[in-house]
Amino acid sequence: MSISFTTIVKDPEGIHARPAGQIVKEAQRFSSDITVTAAGSDADAKRIFAVMGLGVKTGDTLTVRVSGDDEEQAAKEFESFLRETL
């Protein structure tokens, strides 16, 4: 099983170094696997180079897939975190 949701990036700079760091730190709090997809590329949300390498820009749609033991809580918290941060 896994949970998916999408969110649109509103930060005018996209996912630059600081938010990328925040995303990774947040993702690492959960045991579930968290995958972020943007413009057809996937990245493990717990890996900083992968997240930065997506090159997400403002207006891009992110699809997030969460799967694992704490997926329900992780999806809920990670989603509200993303909406607030990006």
Added chain:
Amino acid sequence: MMRRLRGTGVSSGIAIGRIHVLAAKHDEVQRYVVKDADAEIARFRRAQDRALQQLKQLRDKAAKDFGEGKAELFDTHQLMLRDPDYLESVEGLISSSKVNAEYAVHSTAEQFAAMFRAMDSSYMQARAADVRDVSSRVIDILQAPAEADGQQEADAQPQGEPYILAAQDLDPSETVQLDRSKVLAFVTAEGSANSHTSILARSMGLPAIVGIGDELNEDFDGVYAIVDGSQGELLLDPDAETLHEYQSSQQRIEEHRRLLQELKGKPTVSSSGQRIRLYANIANPEEVDNVLANDAEGIGLFRSEFLYLESEDFPTEEFQFNAYKQVAQKMGDRLIVIRTLDIGADKQVAYFGLDKEDNPALGYRAIRICLTQPEIFKVQLRALLRASAFGNIAIMLPMITSVDEVRRSKAIIEEVKTELRAQDIEFNEGIQLGIMVETPASVVMAPELAKEVDFFSIGTNDLTQYTLACDRQNQKLHQFADPHSPAVLRMIEMTVTAAHKAGIWCGICGELGADLTLTDTYLRIGVDELSVSAPMILPLRGVIRGR
């Protein structure tokens, strides 16, 4: 012989002093074969551990010296050094190719740096420096004799006189370790407007030039030089005349700083008690910090064109909303007058698909586009109204020549407001609406126009061109296009009089507003507000307070 090197000026100001070249760190890393790959991996892990400890200390130092924002960068560095992809690459190289740890770290760093350099945002390209910085920390630890690490960094800075710091490029960790009281300016061979050197220089208020190129090298150590941050020029061994010239402009900048301290927070009131509001003109949201630093009482003209000029297609409502909201929030309760799109004439954008005109200044531009293509206008109006819930935003319409144009615009604004109400989207119901007075027609019709709107703002550049029938772009007309012409000044006076009769306020947002020879005239005719470029705010306040 004086020499002149050019780069990109990324932080303005002038510095004069001796250059200190920061020696480049280990450009070359030796590659050799190790016998025991597992032992080498263990050696790498010890160095990684030590580097992570150092980064934690740096984080705390950065938080203390520069604030939490800068400190977060070192959190990102720690994440990089723990990144599984990075570690797999380093350890994979050691075990498969039996190379030494230094080399494995170095080539991993280059591989990730190349990934950043290939990205299409200049900001992300500049992040290659972060990977290199983290990696060279590990390499330093690997190469240093035990217990000695950290020591050489402290020794790298000269004692004594303050200096101009020159380097290939500065790593973030180098920048936070600098003795800030000793640095006059930064000059680097590489780097961009987004590099750490640039960001740091601006936050410290020091002049900086980046991207000078390889001409900037170690031979310049100890050379006397001038850094001109606004022009992006580095002058080596300046002659007496040049030195004198720069010393005087440095004094003028100092004078401005002094003025800033003295006049900041003071009201703009003449000795007879007359008050003029001093606002700033801006062209993009990044200028707001400068507006606040110069103590503007508001923004009298926010040109929204940047949103259109910087895009490859019509900017979305969301994109515009975010830009306006950002400015609104930063300005708090101070007024922000945002001019709706003023494309056409000298500002052309390909995706608008405008025809080539023989006479663009008299052509299809500004409000004329908005009233002909309301679908474009509505996107901007929705964004503006939504942003008005977050600060004190006013809307200003450019190029008005008739009451009918204002009424038609107001009808479109009403439509948008009705839509927003129906969708339960918040906006400021009492948002002010004003017009630019920049055509002779609007001056003549000012008494009627004043009944339709909340304020006037006189655009003196276009008003001069249209009143005197002189093309602004034509150099030959210079002697005829005198903005001090009585015709222009009488136009201004007529506008102010009409505004006051109707009980609305009237400002000036053209270049003439900052003309100190006219300040007395403005006081005499009772101009309520002057909107000028941010650095002119305090000199103008000084003049008005002296009257």
